[in-house]
Amino acid sequence: MNVKEFSKLTGLSAHTLRYYEKIGLLKNINRNQSGHRVYSPKDTDWINFVIRLKDTGMPLQEILSYASMRSNGSETLVCRQQLLENHRLNLKSHIQKQQEHLEALEHKIQLYKSGKVS
Amino acid sequence: MNVKEFSKLTGLSAHTLRYYEKIGLLKNINRNQSGHRVYSPKDTDWINFVIRLKDTGMPLQEILSYASMRSNGSETLVCRQQLLENHRLNLKSHIQKQQEHLEALEHKIQLYKSGKVS
DNA sequence: TCTTGACTTAGAGTTAACTCTAAGATGTAT
DNA sequence: ATACATCTTAGAGTTAACTCTAAGTCAAGA
Secondary structure, three states, rough: HHHHHHHHHHHHHOOHHHHHHHHOOOOOEOOOOOOOOOOOOHHHHHHHHHHHHHHHHHHHHHHHHHHHHHHHHHHHHHHHHHHHHHHHHHHHHHHHHHHHHHHHHHHHHHHHHHOOOO | OOOHHHHHHHHHOOOHHHHHHHOOOOOOOOOOOOOOOOHHHHHHHHHHHHHHHHHHOHHHHHHHHHHHHHOHHHHHHHHHHHHHHHHHHHHHHHHHHHHHHHHHHHHHHHHHHHHOOO
């Protein structure tokens, strides 16, 4: 898969994909005989997980730290699990808070609907 | 209330509060005889709503647009309500998506717990 | 009165995460 | 063979939202 196809698949621009590679978020991307990148299904799995972490608000630096632990093999398993469990707690409380915000927003909209706002 | 107290109340730094005023998000803040800002309960209500919008991911530009409609009085009521209802839909789908991310994350953590990840 | 700390302004600097540019090599359709 | 799109790189530019700096004013306690 070339960069254009991979870009379409992931929803990230070719620029962003090269940027992710530059900062170390994507590693060991294969090249064809003319030096063009060739992405594999493994790259797809990894980038999809990266995108999930990113979409849940994890900064690239922290994803990078997960990535580098991953490439250090099984001695980092506990640490990676810790990181993910910590992220899970953050995400749960984020959802909780957004739910409260939603309710407050719906209350405000009700005020508009009943003409109690000017 | 001076800027320090208002900062503590809102959780925003004094720098940020002045910045919000500079870009037009806070308007007509009173001053005492020596030119220092004096924040009122009305300012508190407004900033709290601003913070809610911000925390739900609304860009300052859009909050600003709500703010400027608000200061244009009742002829913008419908438009403001529209903006909030649209934001409500975005927020609902955000929460939905985060919920899905949470489930995928919990699944991944299960893989770690059962030793299926290396 | 002197010091200490809070306040003011305009404007510069920072950070994260892209996003684009330039200049050149390669690939694909007519 | 000739366009024309796509690939490559290093490095510069952009955007949002702060965050800080400098230089000066003001207020309260020893």
